[in-house]
Amino acid sequence: MRNIKIKILIIMSDKLEFTQEVQEIARFSKALSHPVRVYILQKLSKMDSCCYSGDLVEELPVGRSTLSQHLKELKYAGLIQGEINPPYIKYCINRENWDNAKKVLEDFLNDNQSADFSCDNVKTIVHT
Amino acid sequence: MRNIKIKILIIMSDKLEFTQEVQEIARFSKALSHPVRVYILQKLSKMDSCCYSGDLVEELPVGRSTLSQHLKELKYAGLIQGEINPPYIKYCINRENWDNAKKVLEDFLNDNQSADFSCDNVKTIVHT
DNA sequence: TTGATGTTTCGCAAATATACGAAATGTTTT
DNA sequence: AAAACATTTCGTATATTTGCGAAACATCAA
Numbered sequence: 001m002r003n004i005k006i007k008i009l010i011i012m013s014d015k016l017e018f019t020q021e022v023q024e025i026a027r028f029s030k031a032l033s034h035p036v037r038v039y040i041l042q043k044l045s046k047m048d049s050c051c052y053s054g055d056l057v058e059e060l061p062v063g064r065s066t067l068s069q070h071l072k073e074l075k076y077a078g079l080i081q082g083e084i085n086p087p088y089i090k091y092c093i094n095r096e097n098w099d100n101a102k103k104v105l106e107d108f109l110n111d112n113q114s115a116d117f118s119c120d121n122v123k124t125i126v127h128t
Numbered sequence: 129m130r131n132i133k134i135k136i137l138i139i140m141s142d143k144l145e146f147t148q149e150v151q152e153i154a155r156f157s158k159a160l161s162h163p164v165r166v167y168i169l170q171k172l173s174k175m176d177s178c179c180y181s182g183d184l185v186e187e188l189p190v191g192r193s194t195l196s197q198h199l200k201e202l203k204y205a206g207l208i209q210g211e212i213n214p215p216y217i218k219y220c221i222n223r224e225n226w227d228n229a230k231k232v233l234e235d236f237l238n239d240n241q242s243a244d245f246s247c248d249n250v251k252t253i254v255h256t
Numbered sequence: 257t258t259g260a261t262g263t264t265t266c267g268c269a270a271a272t273a274t275a276c277g278a279a280a281t282g283t284t285t286t
Numbered sequence: 287a288a289a290a291c292a293t294t295t296c297g298t299a300t301a302t303t304t305g306c307g308a309a310a311c312a313t314c315a316a
Contacts, residue, residue: 015186015187015188015189016187016188016189017189018163018167018189022163022166022167022170023163025160025166026160026161026162026163026165026166029157029158029160029161029166030157030158030161031157032153032154032157033154033157033158033161034154034273034274035146035150035151035154037154038150038153038154038157038236039144039146039150042150042236042239042240045239045240046239046240052292053292053293053294054292054293058143059143059144060143060144061143061144061145061146062274062275062276063275063276063277064276064292064293064294065275065276065277065278065293065294065295065296066274066275066276067293068293068294068295069273069274069275069294069295070274071294072294073273084282086282086283086284086292087282087283087284087290087291087292087293088291088292088293089292089293089294093240102237102238105233105237106234106237108166108170109230109233109234110230111170111173111174112170112173112174112221162303162304164304180262181262181263181264182261182262182263190304190305190306191305191306191307192262192263192264192306193263193264193265193266193305193306193307193308194304194305194306195263196263196264196265197264197265197303197304197305198304199264200264201303212312214262214312214313214314215260215261215262215263215312215313215314216261216262216263217262217263217264
């Protein structure tokens with residue numbers, strides 16, 4: 001007769017949904033995750049005026065339609081806004097939302113152990 | 129006889145390469161562009177100790193192999209490091225690089241017009 | 257040696273992001 | 287009305303990201 005083992009497993013899994021905060025941080029970070037968009041936001045947030053799509057396309061190594069898509073994404077994220085000024089379109093920072101995004105990200109960046117703890121005795125770096 | 133127009137166009141295009149700074153901002157932002165990675169970094173940067181992959185998978189709504197990939201990405205970005213502690217692997221913040229990333233991002237976030245300028249008379253929001 | 261355990265890698269599928277040129281849109285100029 | 291212009295949308299191609307389960311790997315326990 002065979003030896004039989006019975007094992008009973010009780011799994012206490014406590015899967016989280018992500019908090020609003022975590023999702024917001026990820027969303028804003030995503031908006032900043034492409035050099036074209038970083039460049040645009042950097043330029044617009046520094047300027048004290050608006051900026052034409054045509055000006056940007058001169059400076060950036062992408063075509064017009066691609067630039068337009070990046071602008072659309074930034075607008076969708078609420079970080080910039082466009083004013084139609086025929087035949088041009090002027091873009092500028094959406095101050096309110098940009099300030100909010102900055103606050104969310106800065107809070108995240110500053111909210112950590114000030115102590116200079118880290119794994120001291122690192123033996124091996126995994127994930128070569 | 130047809131009317132003939134001749135147009136001479138001199139195009140002064142001045143396409144930029146992205147600066148190191150802009151590329152770095154985009155790279156760090158990308159590392160933060162997924163809720164799982166935000167969660168991990170938030171947790172590790174707050175903790176005064178390390179954290180097992182097995183602990184994380186309990187809390188997060190993704191499978192083991194998916195979590196492993198996110199950890200790999202964070203490690204590749206230099207933001208965390210792993211210590212093999214059989215049969216576990218302990219992960220923790222890479223303080224030096226994380227502090228640098230924070231500095232890069234914070235400088236970017238703070239480097240802008242303090243004046244509360246924005247497009248005042250926005251007539252139409254484009255990119256509906 | 258075999259089995260149990262924690263973790264990663266592999267192979268794949270589906271979704272999303274990035275890029276471009278052509279065509280469409282809307283406005284001004286001729 | 288037609289041409290010129292700035293910009294967006296569409297269609298499409300390609301690359302990257304995200305996710306999972308199965309298999310592999312390395313270590314410890316029996």
